[in-house]
Amino acid sequence: MSAEVPVSPRRGLPFGVRAVPREVVPAWLPPLVSIGAIVLALAIGAIVLALVGGDPLAAYGQIARSSFGSIDVFSDTLIKAIPLMIVGLACSVAFRMRLWNIGAEGQFFMGAWGASAVVLIPLVAEDTSRWLVIPLMLLAGMAAGALWGFIPGVLKARFNVNEIISTLMLNYIAIAWNDFFIFGVWSEGGFQMSKTFPKNAWLPRLTDYADYVDWFSGLTTHMGLLFALVAVVVVWLILYHSRWGYEIRLIGDNPRAAQYAGVPIARHTVLVLMLSGALAGLAGMSEISGVVHRLQGQISPGYGFTGIIVAWLAKLNPFVIVIVSILFGALILAGREIQPSGIPKMIQGIILVCLIASDFLLRYRVRLQRVERLNA
Numbered sequence: 001m002s003a004e005v006p007v008s009p010r011r012g013l014p015f016g017v018r019a020v021p022r023e024v025v026p027a028w029l030p031p032l033v034s035i036g037a038i039v040l041a042l043a044i045g046a047i048v049l050a051l052v053g054g055d056p057l058a059a060y061g062q063i064a065r066s067s068f069g070s071i072d073v074f075s076d077t078l079i080k081a082i083p084l085m086i087v088g089l090a091c092s093v094a095f096r097m098r099l100w101n102i103g104a105e106g107q108f109f110m111g112a113w114g115a116s117a118v119v120l121i122p123l124v125a126e127d128t129s130r131w132l133v134i135p136l137m138l139l140a141g142m143a144a145g146a147l148w149g150f151i152p153g154v155l156k157a158r159f160n161v162n163e164i165i166s167t168l169m170l171n172y173i174a175i176a177w178n179d180f181f182i183f184g185v186w187s188e189g190g191f192q193m194s195k196t197f198p199k200n201a202w203l204p205r206l207t208d209y210a211d212y213v214d215w216f217s218g219l220t221t222h223m224g225l226l227f228a229l230v231a232v233v234v235v236w237l238i239l240y241h242s243r244w245g246y247e248i249r250l251i252g253d254n255p256r257a258a259q260y261a262g263v264p265i266a267r268h269t270v271l272v273l274m275l276s277g278a279l280a281g282l283a284g285m286s287e288i289s290g291v292v293h294r295l296q297g298q299i300s301p302g303y304g305f306t307g308i309i310v311a312w313l314a315k316l317n318p319f320v321i322v323i324v325s326i327l328f329g330a331l332i333l334a335g336r337e338i339q340p341s342g343i344p345k346m347i348q349g350i351i352l353v354c355l356i357a358s359d360f361l362l363r364y365r366v367r368l369q370r371v372e373r374l375n376a
Contacts, residue, residue, distance in 0.1 A: 019364035067330030081329030085228040087307030090279035103167025105304025106174030111281025114144025116295040145281015153273035157266035193296035203290035224286030
């Protein structure tokens with residue numbers, strides 16, 4: 001058990017503050033702490049905006065209008081939220097076993113590359129049915145992401161290499177790998193992008209079905225949303241309704257007990273990082289096929305790193321990840337409307353800092369304690 005953390009009282013005050021370790025964390029506390037972290041972050045952001053001469057209420061109002069102001073802009077918000085949902089799930093799976101996968105960004109890029117390879121090598125004829133091309137792209141993207149998770153998994157399981165370092169370094173290799181193809185092998189006219197995919201490699205959008213449902217007209221949300229929601233259910237079933245998921249959670253909560261119970265920790269390390277990588281690869285496939293429609297360098301505004309914040313803010317709950325992803329998708333989308341455009345990123349950073357700091361409240365109860373002073 002952790003020792004109490006005393007804090008000396010300030011001179012002249014009759015009380016002090018001490019932190020008492022929690023033995024049990026109430027179920028209601030994590031969501032309350034997360035909400036409190038967001039509120040505090042928004043308050044700090046408002047103070048910063050006010051100090052530099054901005055209008056916090058106007059800025060936050062514009063963020064809300066540009067992300068949720070109509071069904072059309074909400075559709076655009078969902079497009080930004082889709083990769084965050086899937087990457088958030090990827091991070092949460094690894095984090096649940098206390099494997100710190102910081103490589104979701106690289107796995108995202110590899111997933112995009114794998115999906116693109118189906119079209120650009122090509123592995124299928126150009127007139128192949130969409131309903132065959134898209135599953136092939138999905139499998140190729142997930143396989144490429146899983147490979148990028150397999151490497152740090154083996155390094156961790158066999159040689160105890162710190163997965164934070166290995167996954168982080170693999171991000172740069174994945175981006176360089178993509179650059180090799182978009183600047184050379186698959187470059188269109190020497191530009192840093194491939195040719196546009198044929199229409200049979202595009203994920204269907206809601207607006208494509210406007211002939212059947214009138215209000216779908218103009219809505220650009222694509223089939224990646226379905227992939228994300230299915231992934232949420234699958235991850236939830238794995239983690240909370242399967243033996244493998246129980247063993248993953250057991251390793252994360254108490255690795256010594258898991259080892260004593262005969263749980264194969266090394267094998268699970270490899271498999272969990274592969275699953276995490278496959279999910280991040282699915283996010284890359286979804287973005288490249290549903291939004292960008294070609295392989296290029298700027299396909300991610302940092303989805304892999306923002307997904308870490310999403311997973312942590314959702315307390316690794318697959319269903320809460322959906323809600324948090326929509327909120328962060330709104331911040332990313334609002335970056336196009338708010339000047340300077342760094343304001344949404346600043347808010348994301350403040351949320352992350354507040355979120356990390358708020359973990360203290362989950363581990364300790366803060367109490368005021370009267371201090372008895374001796375007479376001089």
